[in-house]
Amino acid sequence: DTEVTQTPKHLVMGMTNKKSLKCEQHMGHRAMYWYKQKAKKPPELMFVYSYEKLSINESVPSRFSPECPNSSLLNLHLHALQPEDSALYLCASSQWEGIADTQYFGPGTRLTVL
Amino acid sequence: ILNVEQSPQSLHVQEGDSTNFTCSFPSSNFYALHWYRWETAKSPEALFVMTLNGDEKKKGRISATLNTKEGYSYLYIKGSQPEDSATYLCAFYNQGGKLIFGQGTELSVKP
Numbered sequence: 001d002t003e004v005t006q007t008p009k010h011l012v013m014g015m016t017n018k019k020s021l022k023c024e025q026h027m028g029h030r031a032m033y034w035y036k037q038k039a040k041k042p043p044e045l046m047f048v049y050s051y052e053k054l055s056i057n058e059s060v061p062s063r064f065s066p067e068c069p070n071s072s073l074l075n076l077h078l079h080a081l082q083p084e085d086s087a088l089y090l091c092a093s094s095q096w097e098g099i100a101d102t103q104y105f106g107p108g109t110r111l112t113v114l
Numbered sequence: 115i116l117n118v119e120q121s122p123q124s125l126h127v128q129e130g131d132s133t134n135f136t137c138s139f140p141s142s143n144f145y146a147l148h149w150y151r152w153e154t155a156k157s158p159e160a161l162f163v164m165t166l167n168g169d170e171k172k173k174g175r176i177s178a179t180l181n182t183k184e185g186y187s188y189l190y191i192k193g194s195q196p197e198d199s200a201t202y203l204c205a206f207y208n209q210g211g212k213l214i215f216g217q218g219t220e221l222s223v224k225p
Contacts, residue, residue, distance in 0.1 A: 042215035099146040105158040
């Protein structure tokens with residue numbers, strides 16, 4: 001099973017809302033990632049977790065708050081977002097946080113901020 | 115080259131045509147190059163991870179080559195089929211430990 005699942009598929013939220021994105025994998029992977037993709041642009045890394053600890057934060061604004069409660073689950077908590085945060089949010093996982101480790105992606109959550 | 119660049123941006127071919135596209139990346143401090151295929155409304159699918167200069171990898175009708183000294187990788191598709199229609203992304207693993215994606219090549223194969 002090489003599946004990474006993400007919920008919800010679509011999310012519309014106002015600027016004052018608090019919402020969360022969820023990502024799950026059951027491949028025993030120890031590294032998990034959040035990427036953001038704006039229309040017609042390549043995916044950009046936001047966060048990396050390795051062994052449930054935050055390994056990389058790409059200077060992401062604090063209105064995005066990641067959480068890794070266990071090795072299978074990765075959340076992204078959203079609060080006070082701006083319309084420019086509307087994008088596709090992709091989650092990925094890999095066996096380790098290594099250069100030659102294949103990253104397996106979920107289908108993404110399409111977020112619209114009104 | 116400071117970023118990852120892919121060409122062409124889009125490609126329209128007929129079923130049965132063979133095609134290839136290019137990924138250019140910084141040639142210094144090479145670590146790894148990843149290729150992905152991304153169909154609309156689906157998850158990006160990993161094709162290859164390439165780490166050694168001169169690497170050639172093959173998966174069915176798709177193959178890739180790597181030249182780390184000059185900073186490019188080619189992806190080839192032999193006998194394109196409509197189901198090959200997708201965006202093909204390459205990603206360069208940089209010194210900071212993250213994948214830097216190119217803009218992608220959008221391939222459309224007409225029956």
